[in-house]
Every structure is written in structure tokens, then in C-alpha cells.
Amino acid sequence: MGPLLRSLTMPSRCLALWFGGVSVVVLGVLPAHATSWEAIDALRGRLTRAGVRVVQQDCSRRGLQGLYHPRSDTLVVCRSHQTPSQVWDTLAHEATHRMQTCAGGPITDQRHHRSMAAALMRNHPSEFRSMRAYPRNQQLAELEARYTAKLPPQQVLRLFDRYCGSQIRV
Numbered sequence: 001m002g003p004l005l006r007s008l009t010m011p012s013r014c015l016a017l018w019f020g021g022v023s024v025v026v027l028g029v030l031p032a033h034a035t036s037w038e039a040i041d042a043l044r045g046r047l048t049r050a051g052v053r054v055v056q057q058d059c060s061r062r063g064l065q066g067l068y069h070p071r072s073d074t075l076v077v078c079r080s081h082q083t084p085s086q087v088w089d090t091l092a093h094e095a096t097h098r099m100q101t102c103a104g105g106p107i108t109d110q111r112h113h114r115s116m117a118a119a120l121m122r123n124h125p126s127e128f129r130s131m132r133a134y135p136r137n138q139q140l141a142e143l144e145a146r147y148t149a150k151l152p153p154q155q156v157l158r159l160f161d162r163y164c165g166s167q168i169r170v
């Protein structure tokens with residue numbers, strides 16, 4: 001699998017759809033939350049402890065925000081972000097690709113995909129549209145990553161623990 005490129009980021013608004021094995025679906029839009037550096041540090045710490053190399057880079061490709069490269073277990077955050085919310089969005093997006101690697105496939109139940117796509121289309125239309133630029137076999141991974149990046153940080157951290165947490169235990 002090649003690097004999963006991330007080419008668009010949008011300011012975060014939360015969607016309250018909890019997944020990851022919990023079957024209750026609460027779909028709706030919560031008020032926008034300010035993402036703090038604290039949340040970014042917490043997720044970066046988890047990634048690092050799980051063995052991921054997290055690096056910042058000047059990315060030459062236009063519009064590229066970040067990427068996760070599974071083979072080298074490297075997560076790149078491009079130096080193109082203006083606000084903590086944008087950094088968070090990219091970090092959470094790429095961390096989701098790491099969760100998919102930990103899970104060996106999708107991290108969401110097929111039953112939820114339609115409502116996830118609908119919520120993303122409604123709340124982040126450009127994120128939704130830009131998914132179409134990806135090959136069909138990457139679109140589910142992208143849907144999950146884009147959706148997860150809009151969840152409240154505590155939920156993203158919990159999901160990371162759930163899928164990649166066993167590697168953290170000593």
C-alpha cells in the first residue's frame with residue numbers, strides 16, 4: 001500500500017457518531033470546539049509510544065497536508081497549517097490511517113458508512129467531494145479518516161487506544 005495522502009483540510013466541527021464496536025449511533029452536529037495543543041500533544045504522544053515516527057516536513061506537493069506511510073510507520077504533518085485546529089485535523093486524520101493498519105482494515109461497521117458519508121457531505125462538503133479523487137479502494141479509508149478527524153479529541157484518543165493500544169502496554 002502506498003502512502004495515504006491527505007490533500008485537504010477544513011476547520012473542525014464535531015459530528016457525534018460513535019463507532020468502534022459500540023452499536024449505538026447518535027448522529028448529529030455538536031457546536032464547534034476549539035482544538036488545543038494539549039489534544040495534539042496527547043495524540044502525538046500516543047502515536048510515538050505506539051512506535052510511529054511523527055515528523056514535520058515542508059511538503060512540496062501543493063495542497064498536501066500530511067500523510068501516513070504504513071511500511072515505515074511514519075506520519076508526516078506538513079508545515080502548511082495556520083491553526084491548532086488544522087494541525088489536529090491532519091494529525092487525527094493520519095492517526096486514523098494508523099488505526100486502520102492496527103485493525104488490518106476498516107475501523108467502522110459497514111452499517112454506518114452511509115450515515116457517515118451523509119454527515120460528511122452535509123457538514124464538510126469539500127472534504128466529501130475531494131474523496132472522489134482517490135481510487136475507489138481507498139475511499140472507505142478516506143471516509144473513516146475524514147470522519148474521525150471531526151470527532152471530539154477525547155473520542156479520537158479513545159479510538160486510538162482501542163485499535164493500537166495493545167502496543168503501548170509494557
Ligand SMILES: [Zn+2]
Pocket residue numbers: 004005006093097141142145
Ligand atoms: Zn487520508
